[in-house]
Amino acid sequence: MRRPGCRATAVALAALLAGACAARSPEAYGRAVTLVPIASGAPKVKGELLAVDQGRIWVRTRDGVQDFDPASVREVRVRRHNLTGGWAVRWGLVGGLLSGVALTASCSSVEGNDVGGCGAGGAGVAGVWALVGLLAAPSLEASSQLSLDPESARLKPYARLPAGLPKGLPPAALEAGPPAPR
Amino acid sequence: MEDRRRNRAVAGVLALALLGSACSIGIREPRLHEPSAPPAAAGAPSTLKVHLRSGELLVLTGWQVAAGGDRLAGEGHAYTVAREKKGEPRRHDVSLADVALLETSSPDTVSSAGLGLIVTTTVVLGGITGYCTVNPKGCFGSCPTFYVEGADGREPDRPQAEGFSEAIARVLEARDLDALEVARPGGTDVAVVMRNEALETHAVRRVRLLGAPRPPGGLVVAGPDDRLYAARALTAPVACHAPEGDCRAMLLSTDGEDRASPADDEDLAAREVVDLAFPAARGRRGVVIAARQTLLSTFLFYQTMAHVGRNAGEFLATLERGGPEAGRRALGMARALGGIDVEVAEGDGPWRAIGSFDEPGPIAGDRRALPFEASGAGPLRVRLHLARGHWRLDSVAVAELGERLVPVRLEPVSVERDGQRDDAARTRLRDGERHLVTRPGDAYRLVFRLPRSERPLDLFLESEGFYYEWMRAEWLAEEDPGLAALALASPGEALRRLAPAYKAQEGRLEQAFWASRFRK
Numbered sequence: 018m019r020r021p022g023c024r025a026t027a028v029a030l031a032a033l034l035a036g037a038c039a040a041r042s043p044e045a046y047g048r049a050v051t052l053v054p055i056a057s058g059a060p061k062v063k064g065e066l067l068a069v070d071q072g073r074i075w076v077r078t079r080d081g082v083q084d085f086d087p088a089s090v091r092e093v094r095v096r097r098h099n100l101t102g103g104w105a106v107r108w109g110l111v112g113g114l115l116s117g118v119a120l121t122a123s124c125s126s127v128e129g130n131d132v133g134g135c136g137a138g139g140a141g142v143a144g145v146w147a148l149v150g151l152l153a154a155p156s157l158e159a160s161s162q163l164s165l166d167p168e169s170a171r172l173k174p175y176a177r178l179p180a181g182l183p184k185g186l187p188p189a190a191l192e193a194g195p196p197a198p199r
Numbered sequence: 200m201e202d203r204r205r206n207r208a209v210a211g212v213l214a215l216a217l218l219g220s221a222c223s224i225g226i227r228e229p230r231l232h233e234p235s236a237p238p239a240a241a242g243a244p245s246t247l248k249v250h251l252r253s254g255e256l257l258v259l260t261g262w263q264v265a266a267g268g269d270r271l272a273g274e275g276h277a278y279t280v281a282r283e284k285k286g287e288p289r290r291h292d293v294s295l296a297d298v299a300l301l302e303t304s305s306p307d308t309v310s311s312a313g314l315g316l317i318v319t320t321t322v323v324l325g326g327i328t329g330y331c332t333v334n335p336k337g338c339f340g341s342c343p344t345f346y347v348e349g350a351d352g353r354e355p356d357r358p359q360a361e362g363f364s365e366a367i368a369r370v371l372e373a374r375d376l377d378a379l380e381v382a383r384p385g386g387t388d389v390a391v392v393m394r395n396e397a398l399e400t401h402a403v404r405r406v407r408l409l410g411a412p413r414p415p416g417g418l419v420v421a422g423p424d425d426r427l428y429a430a431r432a433l434t435a436p437v438a439c440h441a442p443e444g445d446c447r448a449m450l451l452s453t454d455g456e457d458r459a460s461p462a463d464d465e466d467l468a469a470r471e472v473v474d475l476a477f478p479a480a481r482g483r484r485g486v487v488i489a490a491r492q493t494l495l496s497t498f499l500f501y502q503t504m505a506h507v508g509r510n511a512g513e514f515l516a517t518l519e520r521g522g523p524e525a526g527r528r529a530l531g532m533a534r535a536l537g538g539i540d541v542e543v544a545e546g547d548g549p550w551r552a553i554g555s556f557d558e559p560g561p562i563a564g565d566r567r568a569l570p571f572e573a574s575g576a577g578p579l580r581v582r583l584h585l586a587r588g589h590w591r592l593d594s595v596a597v598a599e600l601g602e603r604l605v606p607v608r609l610e611p612v613s614v615e616r617d618g619q620r621d622d623a624a625r626t627r628l629r630d631g632e633r634h635l636v637t638r639p640g641d642a643y644r645l646v647f648r649l650p651r652s653e654r655p656l657d658l659f660l661e662s663e664g665f666y667y668e669w670m671r672a673e674w675l676a677e678e679d680p681g682l683a684a685l686a687l688a689s690p691g692e693a694l695r696r697l698a699p700a701y702k703a704q705e706g707r708l709e710q711a712f713w714a715s716r717f718r719k
Binding site for chain 2: 044045046097098100105116138141142145146150152154156159160173174175178180182183186190191193194
């Protein structure tokens with residue numbers, strides 16, 4: 018009972034780490050971006066950066082292709098890698114859950130150990146994982162994104178169509194593909 | 200000492216720095232090129248993204264510009280403007296006039312303290328178990344020895360207790376209680392030195408001292424369930440008969456002079472009988488046995504490790520994964536040897552089993568009482584069944600077993616290492632949350648403060664943890680997977696096969712073992 022639990026924990030964590038480290042933007046698509054509006058209370062927009070053209074920023078969102086006036090955007094955050102703050106929190110929760118359960122099970126399987134004490138120990142370990150995940154999240158979130166001025170020429174290279182929208186192409190033609198980044 | 204601490208701190212910082220740098224995150228930064236100035240393929244990034252004016256894309260893994268400078272050719276995938284793949288990878292040849300932009304990307308890295316924290320946590324929380332299961336050479340184990348300092352501050356030559364002898368892997372982590380055969384006045388301090396004297400790594404979770412007031416004319420003994428009892432009127436045997444003849448003189452008192460027999464030539468599990476006689480008794484009694492194992496069990500353990508040889512890592516990993524059941528199987532040969540099974544009979548009455556003395560370990564003896572009710576119907580007979588050559592019997596007595604005692608359970612008030620206070624070690628031994636890991640030659644001096652008591656306190660040591668034996672180069676020469684498997688699958692047969700090897704060195708094992716103590 019004990020070691021398979023530990024092995025599963027190790028495999029899951031390794032997969033979590035390796036998967037994240039190996040994560041790449043699909044080569045043919047534009048980078049995932051977050052548009053932060055100037056207007057307070059306005060929602061951020063997330064999606065795939067399609068193009069910067071015709072004085073607009075074109076983004077494929079979950080709601081379809083939308084274009085935005087750079088003047089209404091405070092900054093554009095471009096995803097550089099997938100080890101985000103959210104990933105760190107998930108790492109802490111998943112790792113903590115697996116590790117805590119495995120440790121509790123293995124501790125309880127040892128003759129003479131108190132199940133309640135084992136559970137408390139497992140919960141403590143899980144808490145450490147979760148805490149580390151929470152502490153690491155801000156740093157990873159910051160490194161995972163590049164913040165650019167919406168008017169910056171540095172934004173174009175991250176677009177799917179860095180040369181701009183082809184003439185005569187209806188924006189709806191760009192809606193196909195995998196779900197837009199959130 | 201200071202140098203060692205400084206070196207460890209430096210090593211720790213370097214390790215963390217290494218972890219942090221090793222987890223820099225790879226990224227790719229795009230770079231655009233005008234079609235009129237395509238990047239050279241040689242020495243360039245491995246892929247070239249060709250953005251066509253139509254919005255379509257070519258991703259080429261190798262490319263070249265035609266001699267005229269107006270065409271670009273290369274191998275790779277083509278994508279529609281919606282980024283659907285257009286067929287299989289093939290050679291493409293396009294006019295640069297149809298190209299809007301060219302894009303390369305250069306590898307780069309970003310580092311994050313958060314990732315360093317995550318990796319360090321993963322390594323620390325998962326690393327110890329991983330290291331021990333994958334690489335037992337640096338981790339594999341025996342048991343800590345305990346020496347109670349005398350009033351003059353001197354350590355005895357032989358240890359009074361050995362902790363958790365059968366806990367040869369983490370999965371077998373155990374709590375152990377040993378009688379120290381020491382009584383001290385209440386209100387005094389007792390210093391116990393815990394040593395790692397073998398090529399082993401010890402993981403000690405807790406060490407406690409238990410004390411109970413010694414009854415007048417008697418002593419405190421532990422039962423098979425680790426409960427303590429007041430034992431009075433200890434009576435020595437009036438007769439003792441073993442296969443070699445009269446054994447009474449050897450078993451009269453607990454004095455270190457013990458009775459042991461040679462192991463069987465053909466089967467190490469072969470058993471023998473020792474018969475003892477005592478005066479008639481009535482009421483609650485206990486057969487009190489003081490004994491320790493010979494080095495037969497140690498030989499078998501070491502031999503198993505030698506047979507496993509280079510596969511010791513897999514063996515331990517399997518043991519750890521298999522849980523307690525696998526642990527019990529791994530100890531199969533020890534189980535086949537068994538403990539000292541005790542029967543009693545009164546007058547001409549029938550034999551009845553009252554339990555077993557089965558305290559593992561060859562280093563320090565232990566004393567246990569096996570309770571039973573005596574009717575007084577004639578002289579008391581006690582029969583011991585034990586594997587030949589497996590036990591050193593120091594004394595056997597019958598005692599009047601009194602009330603159950605609740606001992607005081609003491610944590611160390613101070614812990615010293617190399618003459619310096621070690622509060623971190625003290626915290627670990629008191630809290631029991633994390634193991635205190637010791638290596639060959641390590642010694643910790645634990646001081647316990649006894650409460651005030653009108654009568655002297657009989658002392659017991661409670662230890663909890665596990666250990667890993669280190670693999671030794673000379674063992675690898677005896678690698679024999681067949682015998683290793685046999686020890687697990689058929690312990691009885693393995694004990695027959697190993698008998699000649701054990702008998703060849705039985706006479707000199709004890710001396711060699713005590714000479715191999717590892718001290719700094």
